[in-house]
Amino acid sequence: MSGGEQKPERYYVGVDVGTGSVRAALVDQSGVLLAFADQPIKKWEPQFNHHEQSSEDIWAACCVVTKNLRETCWDKAGHFFDLPDFLSWKATGVTARSLCSLVCKWTYSAERGWDDSFWKMIGLEDFVADNYSKIGNQVLPPGASLGNGLTPEAARDLGLLPGIAVAASLIDAHAGGLGVIGADVKGHGLVCEGQPVTSRLAVICGTSSCHMGISKDPIFVPGVWGPYFSAMVPGFWLNEGGQSVTGKLIDHMVEGHAAFPELQVKATARCQSVYAYLNSHLDLIKKAQPVGFLTVDLHVWPDFHGNRSPLADLTLKGMVTGLKLSQDLDDLAILYLATVQAIALGTRFIIEAMEAAGHSISTLFLCGGLSKNPLFVQMHADITGMPVVLSQEVESVLVGAAILGACASGDFASVQEAMAKMSKVGKVVFPRLQDKRYYDKKYQVFLKLVEHQKEYLAIMNDN
Incomplete structure (x- = not known):
């Protein structure tokens, strides 16, 4: 290359396979999302509560979006x-x-590999044969380049060129964590600017929520998955907390309310989503008080589908206390607010468990569908007492997937370097510290709810 020639611009494709669709994005070297496409995935329900999908259909959808x-x-x-x-x-x-x-x-260990005894114990000793060829005997860290890149056949299917680098992948939530957690935060007034990346917690919040924290040394947190070495950021141990059906719970509470048809009509008339309308309606009815104070006598325990973290108790049920006979739009808005607060209180519960085990967290990095909801974001800041960082690109899972491709192509020396260059801070939401005492009391009630639920169960099971 002569001195006058410019290095050609490089682009990366991030692909995210979700529950209902495959999505893809074209991302440049600075992490800007240039183009986006999505394609629905077929689902079958052979019997009640049994759901199936086709891997071939998913591959076909990947080809369409690419x-x-x-x-x-x-x-x-x-x-x-x-x-x-x-x-x-x-x-x-x-x-x-x-x-x-x-x-x-x-159940693979980054240090010890496969455990023969486990597969034999559960009756799948066939997997041990031929050096685990059926389930994998070559294991690569995320972002490592795979073989010679795209095969001619795959390139034809995808509409790309053969030989383009393909990276060892990440699970979708982990790609979201990778897409946000390494952002350069200079100039935003955040305490984590002078702290190691281990002070950051990535929260990927959509249908369910995942809480990704990393550490230099392994930390065992009761009720939180991990520690997993190099499972998200190479060289760091990962702990993964989670809340089952968070976005789904908000939908369930709102759509099941008697005032939901009225809400739909009014939101449509204003060309708003039902949640944008509810947020503006809460601002109307709050009067002089902070909006969060509308739930002073309405409390929700959000585990309608069991608790994943930090209690790891699938038998837990949802709870609501403080219901009235009225079911108007005000009641729906306040129940929606109490549900959002309950999810944020659950995040605080997970953070406290992680910190008790040895993590030191100062800042939340949110991505996923729920991070587009300003009420959800503000409640997470207020209830945890921590600033919330939102990415410049909302589709952080796709940026994370593209970061892997950028690393596999050799354009960046490491995943960490690619994260710092391609993750961008879009907005920072700071907590209203003057409301701390109110949310501390809400958190006390939150913990009482599950304590009482366990007491009720003990009474009913007492012979």
Whole structure:
């Protein structure tokens, strides 16, 4: 390259496979999302509460979205893949597995490898044969380059060029964490600017929520998954907390309320989403007090589908105390607010468990669908007492996936370097510290709710 020639611009494709659709984005070297496409995934329900999807259909959807950017039996199976590894195999023909998938879902240890005794104990000793060829005997860290890149066949299917680098993958929530947690925060007045990246907690909040914290040394947190070595950021241990059905719970509470049809009509008339309308309605009825104080006598325990973290108790149920006979739009708005607060209180519960075990967290980095809701964001800041950082690009999972591609291509020396260059801070929401005493009291009630639920269960089970 002569001195006058400019280095050609480089672009990366991030692909995110969700529950209902495959999404893809074209991302440049500075982390800006240039183009976006999505494609629904087919779902089947062979019987009540049983849901199935097709990996081939998912691959076809990946091909559709990528092109759009540019304009069952053990004995018969050759390989078993977690979905991200299946997709990278389809793209490259390489059967290597991502360390992320194996340590977080398949009982693999980054230090010791597979455990023969476990597979024999559960009757799957066939997996041990041939050096674990069916479930993976080549394991790569996220962002490592796979083989020779896209095969000619995959390149044709995707509408790309053969040989383009393909990275070892991440689970979707982990890609979201990668897309936000390494952002350069200079100039935003955040305490974490002078702290290590381990002071940051990534919260990926959509249908459910995941809480990703990293540490230099392994930390065991009761009720929180991990520690997993290099499962998200290479060289760091990952702890993963979570709340089941958070976005789904908000939908459930709002859509099941008697005033929901009225809400739909009024939101449609204003060309707003129902949640934007509810947020503005709360501002109307709060009068002189802070909006969060509207729930002084209405409290929600959010585990309608059991608790994942930090109690790890799937038998827990949801609770609401403080209901009245009236069911008008004001009541719906306040119940919605109490539900959002309950999810934020659950995040505080997880953070306190992580800190009690040895984490030191000062700042939240939010991404996912719920991070687009300003009430959800503000309640997380107020209730945890921590500033919330939002990404410049809302689709952080796709940016995280593109970061892996950027690393695999050799354009960045490490995942950490790519994170710092491609993750951008969009907005910072600070907590209203003057409301701290109110939320401390709400948190006391929150903990009492589950304590009482366990007491009720003990009474009913007493012989």
